Amino acid sequence: MEFPVYIHLGALRIHPHVLFETLSYFIGFRIYLWTRRPSGMPKLVSLQILAGTILGAALGSRLLFWFEDPSATWTQLSQGHLLWGGKTIVGGLLGGLIGVELAKRWAGWNSSTGDDFAYPLIIGMAIGRIGCFLTGLEDRTYGVATTWITGVDFGDGIMRHPTQLYEIVFLLLLAVILYPQYKRSRYLPLSAMNEHCSTMAQPAGDAHSSSSAGNYQSGRLFQWFMTSYLLFRLLIEFIKPTPHLYGGLNNIQLACIAGILYYGWLLSGRGKGGRLIRRSPAASGALK
Template identity: 70%
Template sequence: MEFPVYIWLGPWRIHPHVLFEALSYFIGFRLYLWTRRPSEMSKLAGLQILGGTILGAAIGAKMLYYFEDPAATWEQLRQGNLLWGGKTIVGGLLGGLIGVELAKKWAGWKSSTGDDFVYPLIVGMAIGRIGCFLTGLEDHTYGIATSWIIGVDFGDGILRHPAQLYEIGFLLALGLILYPLYRSSRKAQPGPDGYISGKMFQWFMAGYLAFRFVIEFIKPTPHPYFGLNNIQLACIAGLIYYGWLLVRRGGDGSRIRANKPAAG
């Protein structure tokens, strides 16, 4: 196989990263519209929360990327380059979380909105990783060299861990594991104070962040922070938050106290 694996649609040759990233957004959003629970949220509140999510995700994805190689980032900025390229899924997820929580507080919405996003995120991320795999070396999402039989030569003559495929497999397994929570989430009704737990989203985030923390050890990216990289530091911060959240709520997603909204 020669990388990148371009996709031909009639006379057009489309780069796999462009195609599958577009598909991930489109299919993920359509799945969200199809599976979301009925809600009494006003259109204005919905737009405010959507805007907060998108803005937070965009900022988080870029800001975390800047810390991948601080020296290189500083040199690029010193030369006047704005570093338009590059983004991270972990930064997008954590930035989106901050954005949505701030927007919910602004809109006065108490219930969790995260559970409705879990399967759209899983499907969208898995589709996006297909594009990362087919792009090969250009995407910088591959793993370090390996002698395993599943090693893939992305074009430089070195067999590498197909980290993109590992992530797709993990996301599919996580989707199966979370299915019982999905069914209970569909039946959940707001309590007398209007809160819904968001338990499914909390476990999704904890699971994905734990996976990314581990998989980053086989990524050929700089690890300048005491043997860790920027993604792993963000994962640790996110795991501390969600670990605290789940422990304080006994793992069942119940609210911490009556005047505090559920995260996610």
């Protein structure tokens, strides 16, 4: 196989990264529209949260990339270069999280919105990684040299870990593992959650009861998705040839550790952790 693997559609010759990144955004967004629950959210609030998500993700993905090699970043900045190239998924996820939370606080919206994003993100990221793999060396998402049977020669004669494929497999397995949580999150539409949040909320110390039959802690699906993905990235980064300048860790691993600590705090019940949803026969009709 010769990398990059261009996609030929008639007379068109499309770069794989461009094609699959576009597909990841398009398909992920369509899945979100298809699976999201009714929220009763005013259009203005929805636009504010969307703007916060996009802005936070764009800034986070680039800011974290700049810390991959601070000396190189500073050299380019001192020479007057604009650093628009390069971005990271972890930075985008964590930046988008910060953007969403700030926008929700600004708009006065208290209900959790994360659960509806978990599966669109999983599918979109898996599709995007196909483009990363087919792009080869120029994408810089491959792993270190290896003698494993999984090794792939991206065109320079060196067998490397195809970390892009490892991530696709992980995301598909995660989708299967989280499916029971996904089904439980569908039992009550967000509009009902928002209308009755004052009567359904429990103190943080009682959050453990959400695991009992008939209850669901809103936001748990997204929290497990983020914790699992950040843990995977923390580990997989050890077999990537990026600079590990921070005590044997790289920039992405530091961000992963911060994110894992945050979501571990939420999952422990000490954080806000969403609202406790009590399922009832009437509510179960909302399952899709």
